[in-house]
Amino acid sequence: MAKFTFNMPDIGEGIAEAEIVQWHKQVGDQISEDEEFVDMMTDKATVPMESPVNGKILEIAGGEGDMVSIGSMLVVIEVEGEVPEDVVEEAAPATDAAPASAPAPKDEAVERIEVENSDASDADDALAADPQPEPLPAPTPAPEPVRHAKVLATPAVRKRAKDLGVDLAQVKPAEDGRVRHGDLDQFLSYNAGYGAAAAPRADEEKKVIGMRRRIAENMAASKRNIPHFSYVEECDVTDLEVLRAQLNTNRGDKPKLTILPLLITAIYKTLPDFPMINARYDDEGGVVTRHGAVHLGMAAQTDAGLMVPVIRDAQAKNPWQLANEISRLAEAARSGTAKSEELQGGTLTVTSLGPLGGVATTPVINRPEVAIIGPNRIIERPMYVTGSDGAERIEKRKLMNISISCDHRVVDGWDAASFVQALKKLLETPALILVD
Template structure:
């Protein structure tokens, strides 16, 4: 028998290490060539790792949440062959698969890799969540033998928890993290209980891994390094909402317009007079780069957490093109198909809670940018117009800025410029 050490290949430019976010095999499992064995997350994307050979898994490099350096051993696979140096399958794997090293089976037992679960080297069942007792199993959801739809992250979490997705109640067949949360909270042998039911529930430690750990690290670094301030102003969008309704009624085959494309156009038109808003601050070098082009980050909520796909050259797009790009990028982020280049390089970010809205937000800056803009919910309220009281549609617009780069006066003046464009929407289409 011979052993292969499958080393983590270079999976991204400038990446020094990657995090194990899911194992699809355990020690003792037989794997086939090209079978998916692990999911590794870099700063930009999640990459599926495939076995370069057919054999039996004998060692794993860690548990879910551990970091593995590029070029380090990810797993060891035992393959058929009497002479490791002459095994045809080894030669084939070495030629075809970067990051795979040929290792002859030694006479003495080799020093094990740092294995998940301790030094004993027993089979590892990596888990994103540790629990003291298995969750209760509610009655079947009625989906029968239908295929249950769920993202890879949801499937991995359900596997770690020992939950059969077929018994999790969901809106339709698509199971999300919120459905798993509801299952864990309210599931019982007698069925689901209403949320107000009073009963003791066990503590559930949740390991912070994958996208959630990236978000935690980035947000902590941003708040730790950047002196934030937030400015909020109220905008009358009555005329804009009427225009938006007319355009949607006559859109034909074009995408439906939300408020966001109009806001982006207004932002791009106002930015030339406020170049410090569309900037990135390298605090180590002490350099602020004011960008001429607007590569707009768009915060999007996904099952895995918050992602920020980027609308390239937003200043060159009209409302219809922006609506199409927003839809495309949001779908790519939700389904995990966004490319690494679509998730990096933003110069300014917009974050919106959509229908949840809220009266005002104080968003956290997407470092190393220096500002982030947050539109809030549109509400209908009476306002004075001269001596008359009229019905108006109003929206609060928030902006958080890096006070090292942007002064309060500049932030307020920028929002006032955006406000003027939105309250007189014909200006959005004027040359």
């Protein structure tokens, strides 16, 4: 048997360390060549690590959320026979990528390979060095409830129902047929005395790691360093929605338009008169860069958290090209395949919750940008309108609030309000959006 030490490689992003996001294998697990065993996160992307050998995992570098320096041990794998020389060279750490504060390298800049006898004495020594506590007696399991039919529910809901002695087949599910914690709570509230007494869900501690930690750090830095102010204006988008429906009816092989590509088009047509909005502020250097090109960040919700892929040169794209790019980047963000260059370099961000957009929002600026725009939900309301004859009447109109948050060190309230008013004019006269 041989021990193969896989060191954290330099993945070419100029980083000194990476964060352990998720282990796919644990100590004692078998692993195959090219099988992913851990996800590591840098400042820019999440990178899966693959094993170059077959074997059994003996040691791992730490838990989820821990940081691992470039060139230090990530995992130790027990392999049969000798480790091929090409694997040794491939897995060798890049010494010039290690941080200055890292400990001195070992005798050679390659991972340690130790050939050991796998006899019983070695196993005895290992046990002696790391004594295991006596196992506690297993608790008496609760009787398994009788199940009358296949019930759709998550493992957490099933475990809770089992602990409470509740037969999930008797719980009315949601419309999609899946029983959730809320359905179980409702069942217990109407069936007092059924099985065990209804109890609140146990508290859960969850370590903040990976993307969630990056979001927490970035948002805290933004609110700590940037004096935010927000401005909200109501826009009548009735005619814009009519135009959008007409464009989709006659689109041919073009992508279907949502309101977002039309909004982005209106934004980049408005920005030339308000260069202070499309800018980035260097806190340390005290320099504001007003950008000519519009590299528009698009906030996208993913299972891992909020990501902001960037539409490069949005001002050079028509609404249908924007629709394609929005779809492509959103899918890349959700699937975790977005490239690092697609997640940085934005000059202005748009964040939209779609139908969940609410009446108004006060979005947090994506530092070092100086502004972020938030379209809210479109709702229908009666309002006074003036006809061509000058008479006022009440009509049902489609209204949408536009929110903007700005960095008050760079953008004055008058500038932000004037920008939104100019944007409102385009949205309420949508034919101007398509005029070059």
